[in-house]
Amino acid sequence: MEPFRQHRGTVAPLLRENIDTDQIIPKQHLKSIERTGFGAHLFSGWRFHGDGTLQRDFVLNQEHYRSASILVAGRNFGCGSSREHAAWALSEFGFRAIIAPSYADIFRTNAGNNGLLLIEMEEPLVRRIAEQAQTKPPYKLTIDLETQTIADDCGLSESFAVEAFRRHRLLHGLDEIGMTLLHEADISRFEECRHTFLQRGT
Amino acid sequence: MEKSKTLFEKVWDSHTVMQREGEPTLLYIDLHLVHEVTSPQAFAGLRLARREVRRPDLTFATIDHNIPTTSDERFQIKDQIAAQQIATLRRNCESAGIPLFDVGSGRQGIVHVIGPELGLTQPGMTVVCGDSHTSTHGALGALAFGIGTSEVEHVLATQCVSQTKPRSMRLTVSGNLPNGTSSKDLVLDIIRRLGTDGGTGYVIEYAGEAVRSLTMEERMTLCNMSIECGARAGMVAPDQATFAYLFGRPYAPSGNAWTEAVNRWQQLATDESAQFDREVSIDGSHLQPIVTWGTNPGMAAPISGRVARPDEARDASESAAILAALEYMGLQPGMRIEDISLDRVFIGSCTNGRLEDLRAAAKVLRGHKIHPSITVLVVPGAESVKHEAEREGLDRVFIEAGAEWREPGCSMCLGMNPDILAPKQRCASTSNRNFEGRQGREGRTHLVSPATAAAAAVAGHFVDVRGWHYKE
Numbered sequence: 001m002e003p004f005r006q007h008r009g010t011v012a013p014l015l016r017e018n019i020d021t022d023q024i025i026p027k028q029h030l031k032s033i034e035r036t037g038f039g040a041h042l043f044s045g046w047r048f049h050g051d052g053t054l055q056r057d058f059v060l061n062q063e064h065y066r067s068a069s070i071l072v073a074g075r076n077f078g079c080g081s082s083r084e085h086a087a088w089a090l091s092e093f094g095f096r097a098i099i100a101p102s103y104a105d106i107f108r109t110n111a112g113n114n115g116l117l118l119i120e121m122e123e124p125l126v127r128r129i130a131e132q133a134q135t136k137p138p139y140k141l142t143i144d145l146e147t148q149t150i151a152d153d154c155g156l157s158e159s160f161a162v163e164a165f166r167r168h169r170l171l172h173g174l175d176e177i178g179m180t181l182l183h184e185a186d187i188s189r190f191e192e193c194r195h196t197f198l199q200r201g202t
Numbered sequence: 203m204e205k206s207k208t209l210f211e212k213v214w215d216s217h218t219v220m221q222r223e224g225e226p227t228l229l230y231i232d233l234h235l236v237h238e239v240t241s242p243q244a245f246a247g248l249r250l251a252r253r254e255v256r257r258p259d260l261t262f263a264t265i266d267h268n269i270p271t272t273s274d275e276r277f278q279i280k281d282q283i284a285a286q287q288i289a290t291l292r293r294n295c296e297s298a299g300i301p302l303f304d305v306g307s308g309r310q311g312i313v314h315v316i317g318p319e320l321g322l323t324q325p326g327m328t329v330v331c332g333d334s335h336t337s338t339h340g341a342l343g344a345l346a347f348g349i350g351t352s353e354v355e356h357v358l359a360t361q362c363v364s365q366t367k368p369r370s371m372r373l374t375v376s377g378n379l380p381n382g383t384s385s386k387d388l389v390l391d392i393i394r395r396l397g398t399d400g401g402t403g404y405v406i407e408y409a410g411e412a413v414r415s416l417t418m419e420e421r422m423t424l425c426n427m428s429i430e431c432g433a434r435a436g437m438v439a440p441d442q443a444t445f446a447y448l449f450g451r452p453y454a455p456s457g458n459a460w461t462e463a464v465n466r467w468q469q470l471a472t473d474e475s476a477q478f479d480r481e482v483s484i485d486g487s488h489l490q491p492i493v494t495w496g497t498n499p500g501m502a503a504p505i506s507g508r509v510a511r512p513d514e515a516r517d518a519s520e521s522a523a524i525l526a527a528l529e530y531m532g533l534q535p536g537m538r539i540e541d542i543s544l545d546r547v548f549i550g551s552c553t554n555g556r557l558e559d560l561r562a563a564a565k566v567l568r569g570h571k572i573h574p575s576i577t578v579l580v581v582p583g584a585e586s587v588k589h590e591a592e593r594e595g596l597d598r599v600f601i602e603a604g605a606e607w608r609e610p611g612c613s614m615c616l617g618m619n620p621d622i623l624a625p626k627q628r629c630a631s632t633s634n635r636n637f638e639g640r641q642g643r644e645g646r647t648h649l650v651s652p653a654t655a656a657a658a659a660v661a662g663h664f665v666d667v668r669g670w671h672y673k674e
Contacts, residue, residue: 017523018398018498022637027618031268031283033242033290045639050625074519076399079432079498080637081616082334083240084350105368105402105434106334106348113352163366165225176352177253180228180360183220187362190219190230197324197455197463198232198260 002115003173007096008142009069012059013130019073020080021107025089038085039092060093064137072130073100075123078107087114097143099150101126112166115173117145119160129156145171206473209439210370210405213345213470217328219362226364232327233344234357235313236263236300238291239618240332244355245294255298257361262322263295264303266312268618271581271608275620276305284619298358311584311610314338314552318422319586321451325440325467330357335552335634336435337428341421342448343440343470345405348429368434369403369479372472374410377487382668384562385420386554386632386651388412389427390492390502392484398500401433404480407472408438412486418447419558426553427634430499439471493539493664494636494649496527501636503539505654505666511535530638531646532626542648543663546629547578547655548641549605551615554632555583557590559652563632564596566656567603569673573662578605579621581613605659617641630658 029041046058054061060068071090077100078086087110090098097117111118121129132152133139142151145167151157162170169176180187207215220228234257241263248255255261268284270276279285295302303309303316310316314335317323325343330336332354339346353363379388393400406428408421416424421438428436438444445464448454455463490504501524503509509528512535515521528535533542549555549563560582572578580600582588588610591597597607614621615633623629623645632655636647650658657667 015519016526017519020498020635020637022616022635022640026639026643027616030239030618031281031287033246033287035243035246045643050643076402076432079398080334080429080635082332082348082350084243084332084352087350102399102402104399104432106350109353110350113350176364177251177356177359180356180362180364183228186220186228187230187360191361194230194232195466196232197459197466198322199453199455199459 001113001173001175004096004115004117004145004170006142006144006146007069008140009096010065010067010138011070011072011129011133011141012065012068013072013133014059015072015074015127015130017074018076018079021078021083021086022080024078024086025083030083030085035088036092038089042089042093067094069094069096070141070143071095071098072126072133073098075101077103078111079104082106084110084113087111087116091116099126099129112169113176115170117143117170119143119150121158121160125158206476208370208472208476208478209343209407209437209470210345211476213326213328214367216326226366228362229328229365231330231357231361231363232260233317233322233329234261235317235329235331235336236261236354237267237313237331237333238265238287239267240351241294241354242287242290243351244358247355248358253359255300255358258299260361261300261358262303263291263300264310264313264316265291265305267612267616269305269611270619271611271613271621273609276609308585308589311586312552312555312612314426315555315583315587318342318418319451319584321448321454324448324454324463325444326470330363334429335426337433338422338426338552340425340428340435340437341418342444343437343467345435345437347435368405371401371404371406371480371482372478373406373408374481374483375408375412375486376410376483377412377485378415379412379486379489380668382653382670383489383491384651384653385416385423387489387492388486389424390494390499390649391489393427393431393499394492394502395484396431396482398430398498399432401428401431404433405435405437406433408436413438414441417558418443419556422556423553427499430634440467491651491654491667493654495531495533495539496524497530497636497638499634499636499649501527502649505539505664507539509533509535509537509539540664540666542628544576544630544658545627546623547576547659548581548614548629548631548633549578549652549655550581550583550613551633552583552612553634554652555581555587557587559632560587560591560596563652563656564599565672566653566667566670567605567660568599570603570660572604572659575662576659578659579608579614580605581608582610584610614641630655630664
């Protein structure tokens with residue numbers, strides 16, 4: 001996993017509530033056995049017409065936002081299906097961080113496992129950032145995970161909260177399986193004493 | 203004396219392998235269910251890191267998401283990428299020694315239908331699967347939740363997940379659900395009240411008179427959609443109905459082990475003085491059949507009600523969301539739910555693809571003909587469900603009414619197989635999500651109960667099934 005320390009990038013505003021993972025990566029693009037190839041289909045229902053041509057007015061198709069790496073969205077981002085393909089698609093498209101008032105639980109974990117930083121901020125602030133991105137593109141933010149702050153070039157500077165263990169993993173790009181396997185002995189000990197009523201099937 | 207605990211806390215605590223201050227809990231997993239769409243990258247990751255599947259004996263696989271539902275195509279899949287996902291699952295299961303309930307085995311089906319059917323899911327267990335509707339298994343008193351593919355890989359390698367402890371919510375439903383309503387209506391009503399993120403960060407325990415009197419399959423429908431209000435999981439305390447349901451199932455314990463198991467399971471219920479982080483109460487006795495009109499499961503109204511109007515919204519962002527949903531759905535603000543006419547009906551899915559669901563739909567359809575402008579797809583949730591439904595003659599009822607009787611799978615719930623809506627087609631669906639494009643690009647989905655779906659199929663538009671004319 002790529003570590004996340006500091007990032008400066010362009011902000012794209014997509015201020016809808018309840019953006020579900022079916023929108024982030026529609027099901028027809030889940031038919032793959034690879035972890036890559038999803039970026040091209042990110043938000044494909046919104047980015048493309050039925051015939052495959054570009055929806056020119058969709059934010060990510062507009063000149064200023066094509067190389068955006070920070071997405072600003074409405075509350076409950078990433079709700080619905082557990083598909084990690086949503087996090088893969090966002091990362092592959094170039095997003096390193098998302099700013100929203102809240103996130104769905106499974107998406108939060110999936111993002112963390114892919115080095116995608118989720119920043120939670122109060123709704124009015126999210127709205128303000130989205131407005132800046134909308135009216136003054138390219139609007140750039142600098143995100144510093146070490147100091148837990150975001151800043152723009154016009155004096156905005158806000159701190160954000162992130163759970164210590166998530167921050168630690170992101171800063172160092174740590175593989176969770178490797179971390180868990182350090183506790184192999186604890187798992188084995190637990191296994192020796194556990195109860196199960198699972199019968200061998202007939 | 204030991205601290206009093208909730209059902210959720212009992213299961214959580216008894217599966218805690220390790221807990222360090224300020225870190226997530228390392229939680230042991232009793233049952234890991236695997237399917238073809240969210241697992242290939244996890245197996246590939248294991249191979250890349252030269253890791254092995256730790257407990258193939260606690261891992262079970264089936265094929266459900268992308269399998270075609272016509273009898274000829276399910277063995278000869280035309281979609282090459284879907285076929286590749288299935289072939290990959292077969293290969294992965296074989297090399298890791300994971301039991302696979304394959305197509306035609308008699309046990310294949312939607313992962314959340316077969317887990318309970320086979321007796322794999324049991325009270326007090328921890329259950330995970332790379333699918334958000336894993337919450338279904340909570341109906342048996344298990345702690346069951348959906349995980350992403352990286353976590354699937356983590357469970358394959360370690361048989362554990364790393365989880366921050368969720369908060370607990372008790373949702374008590376008093377009274378008895380009126381005739382003509384079902385647990386699908388109840389859960390849609392709950393989501394409508396709590397909102398699509400009202401349960402975020404919580405495990406919900408469903409309790410109260412109305413919940414206790416639900417059958418096991420009805421409890422599964424209720425727990426299934428917990429994720430649609432954002433909850434991590436839904437649970438119902440195991441009781442006599444749970445034990446009666448499990449008895450004699452293939453993977454359930456038998457003999458002395460059964461007695462020992464029931465004794466342990468009886469200890470799981472929430473202690474009387476246990477505290478929840480949040481308590482919510484709902485009166486179930488005035489429940490009406492519920493129909494969604496929008497593009498998330500919380501956008502719903504009772505059958506006697508109307509589609510929302512943007513000017514009724516509590517703030518600007520809700521107003522914008524209503525407007526966008528109505529535009530996508532092709533509906534007029536404030537129109538009557540009963541005035542919405544349909545093109546398609548889908549009966550099936552992990553929410554409502556079980557035998558009782560098929561019975562409820564067949565009871566409505568018996569002796570009636572489906573409206574000429576509507577096509578109806580009935581997809582049993584598992585091969586066992588299909589077999590049993592045919593034994594009862596339900597397939598004849600559907601076919602005689604004019605419906606298509608298909609082979610088991612997820613089918614039109616998410617349209618990863620050939621069963622999809624054409625653009626702008628409108629569908630009454632017993633599934634769980636009405637998101638934009640979920641059932642097909644520009645498709646319009648209304649979530650309802652099996653009885654409401656069946657009644658709409660006959661009428662051509664939504665009708666109140668409480669006044670239905672049943673024929674023998």
